[in-house]
Amino acid sequence: MKNIVSCLTFILLSVLVFAQKDSSPVKLNGFFKKAxxxxxxxxxxxxxxxxxxxxxxxxxxxxxxxxxxxDQLSAAxxxxxxxxxxxxxxxxxxxxxxxxxxxxxxxxxDNVILSLNRAAEDASRSAAPVFIEAIKGITIQDALSILKGxxxxxxxxxxxxxxxxxxxxxxxxIEASLSxxxxxxxxxxxxxxxNKIAFSxxxxxxxxxxxxxxxxxxxxxxxxxxxxxxxxxAERVTDILKKVFEKK
Numbered sequence: 001m002k003n004i005v006s007c008l009t010f011i012l013l014s015v016l017v018f019a020q021k022d023s024s025p026v027k028l029n030g031f032f033k034k035a036x037x038x039x040x041x042x043x044x045x046x047x048x049x050x051x052x053x054x055x056x057x058x059x060x061x062x063x064x065x066x067x068x069x070x071d072q073l074s075a076a077x078x079x080x081x082x083x084x085x086x087x088x089x090x091x092x093x094x095x096x097x098x099x100x101x102x103x104x105x106x107x108x109x110d111n112v113i114l115s116l117n118r119a120a121e122d123a124s125r126s127a128a129p130v131f132i133e134a135i136k137g138i139t140i141q142d143a144l145s146i147l148k149g150x151x152x153x154x155x156x157x158x159x160x161x162x163x164x165x166x167x168x169x170x171x172x173x174i175e176a177s178l179s180x181x182x183x184x185x186x187x188x189x190x191x192x193x194x195n196k197i198a199f200s201x202x203x204x205x206x207x208x209x210x211x212x213x214x215x216x217x218x219x220x221x222x223x224x225x226x227x228x229x230x231x232x233x234a235e236r237v238t239d240i241l242k243k244v245f246e247k248k
Contacts, residue, residue, distance in 0.1 A: 049244055054143040057244035058154045059135050064237070065155070065225030066131035069218050074124035080117035085217035087116045090204050096194040105193060112190045115183035120214040122177040123170070127218055130169045134162040147244065151230050152223040159219050166215060174211045183210070 072078055079085055089097050089112065097109050138161065140146060146153045178184045187206050228235040229245060236242045 049247060051140075051143050053240065054147050054244055055140045057240045058140060058143060058146060059138065060238060060241060061226055061229045061245075062135045062154055062158055062222060063132050064229070065222035066135065066218070067128050068225050069221035070124045070128040070131070072221060073217055074121055074127075076121070077117075078124065079120040079214075079217060080114060082217075085213075085220055087113070087120050087210065087213045087217075089113060089116075090209050093191075093204050096191070096198065099197065100190070100194055103197070108186075108190055108193060111186045112183070115178075115181050115186045116210055116213075118181040119174065119177040119183045119210055120217065122181060123173045123210075123214055124218065126173050127170065127214070130166060130173070131218065131222075133169075134158070134166055138162070151227045155219060155223040155226050158222070163215070167211060170215060171207060171211050174214060175207050178206065178210060 073082075073085070079087055089109070100106075100109055135158065138158065140157070146157055150156070178187075184206065225235075229241060233242070233246065236245055
């Protein structure tokens with residue numbers, strides 16, 4: 001609609017100019033500059049947004065995404081019954097899982113997998129503040145390029161720039177959750193049983209693995225929330241989100 005109005009404005013001004021007797025190059029040049037300004041005012045991104053507004057909106061979008069994601073994943077079966085983020089046994093121990101299942105130890109393997117997902121769900125309850133603190137510390141110098149980037153550009157930026165500090169902050173939370181839901185006990189029982197029948201022992205870092213899988217699950221849904229905010233006006237629940245993303 002804005003483009004139609006702009007075009008009509010351009011045509012009307014053209015008629016007025018060429019209806020004048022004096023249509024010198026100087027006057028025509030001035031006219032076309034003004035007309036071009038009118039046309040550009042209807043394009044996305046005009047008037048321009050400040051870097052501070054863009055930065056604030058991107059951080060707000062990530063904060064909303066982190067809160068919604070952790071709420072969803074910390075619910076009952078948030079990981080366990082979610083194929084997109086379910087925590088399975090590490091690839092390096094899949095041989096151990098197959099061997100134990102062949103020997104009729106399905107229950108033992110199932111308990112391990114369930115407990116890993118319960119740990120991820122439990123840890124997610126405490127994840128939002130960790131994410132939000134990381135988001136606050138972001139200095140987005142290339143805010144405009146992130147805004148104009150892919151539907152998950154802000155999430156990718158957050159993951160790339162804050163993963164080390166998120167892992168450090170989240171590791172003790174995971175350790176506490178693993179112990180709380182007996183994942184450590186099931187994990188040790190699993191490998192005690194396997195190492196009795198295996199030619200070579202397997203030793204995987206349980207805490208590091210579950211930490212990485214939990215963070216990946218949260219990032220996955222933060223990205224999904226970012227997509228919604230970028231593409232669905234109804235998801236822009238604050239004034240700054242409406243202002244920035246409608247002009248994207």
